[in-house]
Amino acid sequence: MRDRIYLCLAHMSGKEQDYIKEAFDTNWVVPMGPNVNAFEKDLENFVNKRVEVNPETGKLEEEITPLDKKVVCLSAGTAAVHLALIACGVKAGDEVLVQSFTFCASSHPITYLGATPVFIDSERESWNMDPDLLELAIKDRIEKTGKKPKAIIPVALYGMPYKIDRIMEIANRYEIPVIEDGAEGFGSLFNGQSLGTFGEYGVLSFNGNKMITTSGGGALICPDAEKAREILWYATQARESYPYYQHEAIGYNYRMSNICAGIGRGQMTVVDEHIAHHKHVQELYCELLKDVKGITMHGNPGPEFDSNFWLCTATIDPNLKVKGQEEAYKQVVTGAVGGAAGVTHAASTAVTDCQPNANVEALRVALDKANVEARPLWKPMHKQPVYKDAPAYTNGVSEGLFAVGLCLPAGPYVSDEDVKYIVDTIKENIL
Ligand SMILES: *Cc1c(COP(=O)(O)O)cnc(C)c1O
Numbered sequence: 179m180r181d182r183i184y185l186c187l188a189h190m191s192g193k194e195q196d197y198i199k200e201a202f203d204t205n206w207v208v209p210m211g212p213n214v215n216a217f218e219k220d221l222e223n224f225v226n227k228r229v230e231v232n233p234e235t236g237k238l239e240e241e242i243t244p245l246d247k248k249v250v251c252l253s254a255g256t257a258a259v260h261l262a263l264i265a266c267g268v269k270a271g272d273e274v275l276v277q278s279f280t281f282c283a284s285s286h287p288i289t290y291l292g293a294t295p296v297f298i299d300s301e302r303e304s305w306n307m308d309p310d311l312l313e314l315a316i317k318d319r320i321e322k323t324g325k326k327p328k329a330i331i332p333v334a335l336y337g338m339p340y341k342i343d344r345i346m347e348i349a350n351r352y353e354i355p356v357i358e359d360g361a362e363g364f365g366s367l368f369n370g371q372s373l374g375t376f377g378e379y380g381v382l383s384f385n386g387n388k389m390i391t392t393s394g395g396g397a398l399i400c401p402d403a404e405k406a407r408e409i410l411w412y413a414t415q416a417r418e419s420y421p422y423y424q425h426e427a428i429g430y431n432y433r434m435s436n437i438c439a440g441i442g443r444g445q446m447t448v449v450d451e452h453i454a455h456h457k458h459v460q461e462l463y464c465e466l467l468k469d470v471k472g473i474t475m476h477g478n479p480g481p482e483f484d485s486n487f488w489l490c491t492a493t494i495d496p497n498l499k500v501k502g503q504e505e506a507y508k509q510v511v512t513g514a515v516g517g518a519a520g521v522t523h524a525a526s527t528a529v530t531d532c533q534p535n536a537n538v539e540a541l542r543v544a545l546d547k548a549n550v551e552a553r554p555l556w557k558p559m560h561k562q563p564v565y566k567d568a569p570a571y572t573n574g575v576s577e578g579l580f581a582v583g584l585c586l587p588a589g590p591y592v593s594d595e596d597v598k599y600i601v602d603t604i605k606e607n608i609l
Pocket of ligand 1: 254255256280281283284333359361362382383384385394396
């Protein structure tokens with residue numbers, strides 16, 4: 179049997195080990211050091227670049243004036259969300275507007291602070307935060323609570339840019355800071371500019387399955403050096419500059435290790451190749467699936483959007499018949515889908531009140547049997563039991579997409595032949 183094809187596997191350049199060795203040789207085996215500093219510089223150069231769209235070809239080409247954002251490396255993307263919220267002044271009892279269609283790390287840190295996430299549904303084009311619902315929610319929260327929400331968190335789901343032009347216009351009008359969750363969108367652009375650089379803060383993640391990895395890690399894009407220093411201070415236990423430990427605020431142990439940063443430096447030497455490969459895989463899926471009725475790839479909805487296609491996603495028409503769909507959900511799933519780490523709670527029921535359609539589940543199972551990891555879209559946060567009491571402004575879009583969507587493998591290890599094999603397996607299982 180062929181090797182299993184995973185959604186997105188980490189892929190090393192080979193340089194990572196040189197930087198790690200250097201860290202050991204110079205005894206910088208601590209959560210700071212030359213690799214951390216150099217990785218931050220690499221990231222700044224990467225996100226500050228801007229390219230212009232050539233109006234004739236519609237392609238991104240000419241470099242225009244770069245931005246001057248500062249980047250602070252942290253132990254996780256989740257930590258970056260947490261510290262950005264603190265820097266925006268979020269405290270217990272506050273509300274934060276966050277995209278519902280996301281991974282839990284966008285919203286969990288809001289609850290760490292004793293604040294309340296207010297979930298905003300998506301629009302159909304990008305699948306991300308709906309600007310109209312966002313404005314409606316802002317007005318309604320002010321009316322209901324007498325207070326303005328403290329921050330807005332749009333999310334680049336699967337790498338796809340959100341409508342940041344409209345979101346920023348609304349956020350600026352109401353003077354609410356935007357924290358962009360670009361954890362899945364490293365290298366994605368909106369109008370030639372990196373996600374994470376439009377709002378007050380931008381979150382990056384280098385977890386094992388992201389566009390680039392440091393094994394585990396993240397970073398926060400900050401507006402200037404002063405704000406970056408504040409984040410760094412919070413990330414290193416908020417120490418005051420005395421010869422002894424003096425604390426005047428609560429801090430966190432969130433700094434990135436110099437070993438992890440070494441991996442990150444190695445990854446930065448291949449990031450452009452990785453992104454190009456993800457885009458190539460997306461194009462190939464589109465090409466090979468274009469005549470397959472009932473299956474639609476999710477692509478860039480307009481020329482401003484330039485997704486990194488971290489994961490390639492498809493929607494499956496509810497009327498499409500898939501082999502074995504009558505058997506879908508008959509069995510309780512005891513392990514994690516795709517063997518994801520850390521899922522230690524076995525599911526207690528085979529079904530929940532909000533889940534992908536039977537034909538989607540049947541296709542996932544068929545791909546799994548063919549040794550291909552596929553996965554449902556992220557279940558919207560407003561449908562998660564843990565958030566059942568959180569306010570939500572919904573329009574049915576994320577719930578509808580969750581019912582019909584499937585993530586397909588996209589990482590650097592996915593070859594053209596793999597994509598053909600995946601598409602053939604899909605075709606063989608359609609009735
Ligand atoms: C991965 C991810 C994060 C958090 O990153 P970690 O590095 O895993 O803590 C945040 N938001 C989204 C949308 C993510 O996918």
